[in-house]
Amino acid sequence: MLSKVVDNEIEEFLGCGEALFQDIYGCTEVVKIFLVFQDIFDAFDSSTSTKAEKEREMRRLREGVG
Incomplete structure (x- = not known):
């Protein structure tokens, strides 16, 4: 184990x-x-985030807001 x-x-x-x-x-x-x-992609997605949370994170990443 690492x-x-x-x-x-x-x-x-x-x-x-x-x-x-x-x-x-x-x-x-x-x-x-x-x-x-x-x-x-969806089949292997193990994230527990909701769709809205994922969309908000994608917007944040695209806008370069850290």
Whole structure:
């Protein structure tokens, strides 16, 4: 299990749509995930935010308000 510090460093290192992938030989790489359909994205969304909260956050990010 990774420590909390390592988890935070990985989250900062990975961009949106990126994940760590490890093959059966132990080689690890960053992979970029491109979702073709919104339904696939929604199926893997583990957020507990409401739709309104997500929309407000997207507006905030687009406007550059930090």
